[in-house]
Amino acid sequence: MEFGEHDDGGGGGAAAPTGRAICHAGCGRPSSVCLCPYLPPSPLSTSTTVVILHHPHALRRNPLSTLPLLARSLCHLHLIPGRRLLPSSAPLIPRSPPNPVLLLFPSPDASDLASWCRSTPPAARTKTTLLLLDGTWKQAKEMHAASLPFLSSFSVPVSLPVDSGVDGDSMFESELIVRKEPHKGCMSTMEAVARALRFLEPDGRGADIEETMVGVLRAMVAFQAEHLQHRVMKPRLKMRKKKDLKKDEEMKRDAGLV
Template identity: 85%
Template sequence: MDFEPLPSAAGDATADETPPGRAVCSSGCGRPSTVCLCPYLPATPLPTSTTVVILHHPHALRRNPLSTLPLLARSLSNLRLIPGRRLLPSSAPVISRSPVLLLFPSPDAADLASWCRSTPPPARANPTLLLLDGTWKQAKEMHAASLPFLSSFAVPVSLPVDCGVDGDSMFEGELVVKKEPHKGCVSTMEAVARALRLLEPEGRGEEIEETMVGVLRAMVAFQAEHLQHRPMKPRVKMRKKKDIKREEEMKRNTLDWSD
């Protein structure tokens, strides 16, 4: 599978979409100048002993205005991005470093923190962290399609997720980019940050996590400010056909009685 360069954030539709003539930052983040995140990004991409590989759905950037991939790509140096709907054996050279950890909240996934505690340091040095990026529906489809290839060697792991509770992150509520299906589900960038805290050498992991979380926190703050001042049109309530039919019948009956 061939690599595809990640499009600039300026080339995608975003919540703060750039109209013609509006100044755009050209220093690195590609966002409108009024919401530039360059001051929050690391001066140079952060080096990590963990190789982060992300299979991102072809629509993840074009149709997801809140995608964190552009910022993630500017935050980490040891990052590999693969566009596609599934991983195939042709992707093996990209994810050849062992162990390969598939970070996805599946029923058979072990808690990443527990896996780190139970695995001797030499056996978990220089790991490959594999993630799937897209909507939750897309990610589930990508996971199912990739399992025939991954199940023979990848270790399924996850961050804490409570599938019995709707809602926000278990880490910081202010980092929630959008409504998540279950408590503990996070954006791709936050998932990478939390995982690197555990996988990177002691001390270094916390530093990397804090830098990445700082970028994400700034992005969410800009988004919240944008929504606060954005006039919201009332949403048209969709009516069911049977309700419309019932109302029409009632009107006809009323007219019949009045004649």
């Protein structure tokens, strides 16, 4: 998300600072789109530990990443940069965990998370570890395949409903979609965590946690949608193949134009 905002100088003939004003003490976003009023006053405590393997480019090249907001919303959240999970890179995920480790990813062998919770007694799913993969869908698939040799022996594959036969929504069709999704039911990492915690948290606390997190995401999407509605989009130049350009040059040469 790119917003332009310049601070006025404080007077005294000093040069006015340039660049956007940033909310450094809070959400870390430009002040004009600050989300601090929507974030919980302090990170939410959960019985579920959330571990996210995020692609090295997820934060550096994706200004719409929801990971920074997740980090400010949850206490028991751990971010691991990398392209795959190994025993050495994931000390938070032991090979023989005393509590369930759920791998939330829409793989063919994944069980519906709600069904898993209904069939698993509350005492058997306390202090669950919820593991997610963050990146583009192509990156996430590659990360999933690369991590399976380590995870398949002890993690439980689960998913939230996704319909691969229907195109996903955009932010102009849903108040929670950060960018166009490939399939119906696909969602941002923050929304996926919120929906999962609704099922996993005991004593009915999941619904309140979900609503708080969804409120932050809803505000973020509203800022982005408003920005795009007022943005003048420049037409993209059509890329042409080298062989087509060479053919045009030959035709001009034959016609004596070059």
